[in-house]
Amino acid sequence: MSAGGRPTRPSGEAFWWALFSAGGVMAAIFVPAFIVVTGFLLPSGDAAAAAAAAQRLAAIAGWWPVKLVLLGVITLSLFHCAHRIRHTLMDFGMRRHAGLLKLPCYGGALAGSVWLALVLWGI
Amino acid sequence: MPDNETITLELFRYHPETDSEPRFQSYEVPYDEDWVVLDAINWIKDYVDGSVTHRWSCRMGVCGSCGMMVNGEPKLTCAAFLKNYYPFPIKVEPLVNFPVERDLVVDMEGFMDKLQDVKPYIIRDDVNDTSQGEYRQSPAELAQYKQYSMCINCMLCYAACPVVGHEDEFLGPAALALGHRYNKDSRDQGQSERLEVMLSSEAMWGCTFVGECSVVCPKHVDPAGAIQQAKAMGAQEYFKRFVMPKGAGATKGAGA
Structure with a gap:
């Protein structure tokens, strides 16, 4: 207890916040760059050019270091999203269920990450 | 404009000893474009109804005493000009998220308990004798925390924060910014003691990044920024405890 009688038990929230924070950097810096490059710059031109670009991207994504980068960026972004949704729900009156909300929020992010890993494995 | 113009103030009235529930009472106040809401309340107290109870002191945005809800927004009433509301009525209520003692107080x-919880003073393992002179600090070291030391404890940020109203354990914007101010002070060595309190449960992590605290702050302290920086510091401390032996992970002050 602190001098003021405040409980000082450590909180696992630091862990979720760290994922949120790292995911925020990924979502703010890398995700927009990925969208611009893969969604607008590479597929510009006619349908044939776009198809060729998609093939090139698939080939790049098949390279292991790129797979790891994609896994890191997207997984952390998912956890960022999960943490944000959980805290928004808490603001909307579900604060009493803060612990329970971890399951659908972080569980969803984990499920998305596993699915992503399987997709990347198959490329 | 004619001298006889007036503006309506609707004041929140509540005397716990006699009233079963709060009510609003309207007062017609002379309109002067140089007046602030606090001037109008003082005029009511002096000339119309001496039973109106409110807190104020400096009248110049320094003491932090006159914070109230003005038309639903937390404001220092000494800085809320009547001309910004005229000709519409102004509703004045006590700061939300706090128990009401009487009327606007x-x-x-x-x-105050929460402020004390973060140990808002310099903590040192060794205290030099005054004959050895002061603990010196560079302008860059001062800049690390100066902004967070500008808080006047007006509590507007507590009225603006949705978490304060729902989570008793949450230390709140001003206390967290104050704790962070000392954690960033190069003369301080008490960061681990403070983080022990700040890291626990919902004390700091209850913040849901709404950011209204920084919007309403009359001194531009940016408590939301302080909380995010404190969270980063707290997360580092959290992970250090896993990789370092017990006690060794405790971070000393920025200058230690």
């Missing part, structure tokens, strides 16, 4: 005790 709120109970600050819980807030």
